[in-house]
Amino acid sequence: MTTTRTQVAIVGAGPAGLLLSVLLQREGIDSVVIETRTRDEIEATVRAGVLEQNTVDLLKEAGLGDRLVREGAVHHGIHLRFDRRTRRIDLSALTGGRSITLYAQHEVIKDLVAARVRSGQPIAFGVRDVHLRDLETEAPTVRYRAAEGNEATIACDFVAGCDGYHGVSRTSIPARSRVEHSRAYPFGWFGILVEAPLASEELIYARHDRGFALVSTRSPSLQRLYFQCEPGDSVEAWPDARVWDELHTRLETDDGWTFREGRITQKNIVAMRSFVCETMRHGRLFLAGDAAHIVPPTGAKGLNLAVADVRLLSAAIAAHYATGDDAGLDRYAAEALARVWRCEHFSWWMTSMLHRFPGEDSFHRHLQLSQLDYLTRSKAAATALAENYVGLPWDWTNDNSRGGLQ
Structure with a gap:
């Protein structure tokens, strides 16, 4: 030994x-x-x-930012899609210029x-x-x-x-x-990596009656897409045609937006807990x-x-x-x-x-839509989402930095 x-x-x-x-x-x-x-x-x-502003800054300070800066995609907002409508949350405008980086x-x-x-x-x-x-x-x-x-x-x-x-x-x-x-959550995420043109300049979080979907990106020619699936689902149960049908359905809008399909290079299921x-x-x-x-x-x-x-x-x-x-x-x-x-x-x-949760009724559906609508209409609500999404300042956890409402 x-x-x-x-x-x-x-x-x-x-x-x-x-x-x-x-x-x-x-x-x-x-x-x-x-x-x-x-x-x-x-x-x-x-x-x-998805790297918070804090994470990006620390990696740069540690001398690890060269490739991150060169290849990472800086995003200043995200999109919320519901009821066939898309609304943008301007992260940077709501947080004093902070952003996220996809790397x-x-x-x-x-x-x-x-x-x-x-x-x-x-x-x-x-x-x-x-x-x-x-x-x-x-x-x-x-x-x-x-x-x-x-x-x-x-x-x-x-x-x-x-x-x-x-x-x-x-x-x-x-x-x-x-x-x-x-x-434990009663669903998972089915993810694909696909060789296709950029579908969106920023992340799209979509709520649909069939379940959640997410549009992300890895590069101008490589995209990452997810949709909610059953927790015990299998990759084999989702041939390419079924995957594309589900994504097109959950991401549909009334503004003519669409995305191009491509060669799927990876499929996986992500557990939620x-x-x-x-x-x-x-x-x-x-x-x-x-x-x-x-x-x-x-x-x-x-x-x-x-x-x-x-x-x-x-x-x-x-x-x-x-x-x-x-x-x-x-x-x-x-x-x-x-x-x-x-x-x-x-x-x-x-x-x-x-x-979408198992057994979800119309009451729960309307609560979700009301919350999403409020987020896109209220600056205060959008700010709360934005500051959590881009990351709270490092000193937020210090007791002396939280004086409460005055």
Whole structure:
């Protein structure tokens, strides 16, 4: 068995773990990253990437903005479509110029992996049999079997659990010590990646009596479209002709708008759930990203919450090593959870307003349409949506920044 000594052991090479490693390295803090998947697997996992203004700014500050600026698509608004009408929410006008950027999550991961490799610090792919030990002591360890088959141990000061909901980090916290909340939604998203011309300059969120639909983009020639489906649906049940019929129906309008079909290169079904593990710290273990929380994709918050977590965690760890001040570590969970619950609510609200629920009656339908109509008529309501969508300021979670209504 080989033993490696480092300051921070990072379990998981998703956006949370990789960005944490980059932020720590900028502070002169050593880390080791381990990941159960291969590099090819994590770089090829296609997921949506709507980046908040905060996320874009932080990636640029961390030296990760070159390709993002060159290839990302900046959007200043979104479209809400209902009752065969389309109304635009001007995000930038309502939030003092803030915007979102579409840049796929796997592209973010490619940039982060490249930065990690350039730093020369260790990253181990394809590991298995990961175990976290001695978390309630000042000398925690991470044991695993490397891709080559040999057993290895990381001795460290802190463990960052960034390995997602199905990883070992969260479940390494004793069940009696974990406080968790979850909600499953009675539908999923059927997604396609299609080679076709740009269907819309900005995202279209559509509410239809048959269910939700979303028009997104990846590039001028590659589009991403989703529609609500049954949670137990299968890709095989949706041949191309059926997919196109459903999308045309749900996206129809009275203004002549349409989109061109193309060659579908990928089909997948996205599960819909909300989850929060409020125990984001256990001894020297700190959870971040999907290991601690999951949001339905309607609010576009998953990646952005991971970034917010590791921004807090990296600053707290840096303060520990620089001055011995552990106040940031002690308040990490509470401060992170303030943003987590805000984003959970926003994502739930967007989901509830736009999707068709089983057994939905005319009363519920009219409530949804009234809410959507109000959003497009009221500046105050539109502003609330806009400021949550582009991302609340970093200092929003600080108690002294929320003085309440005067």
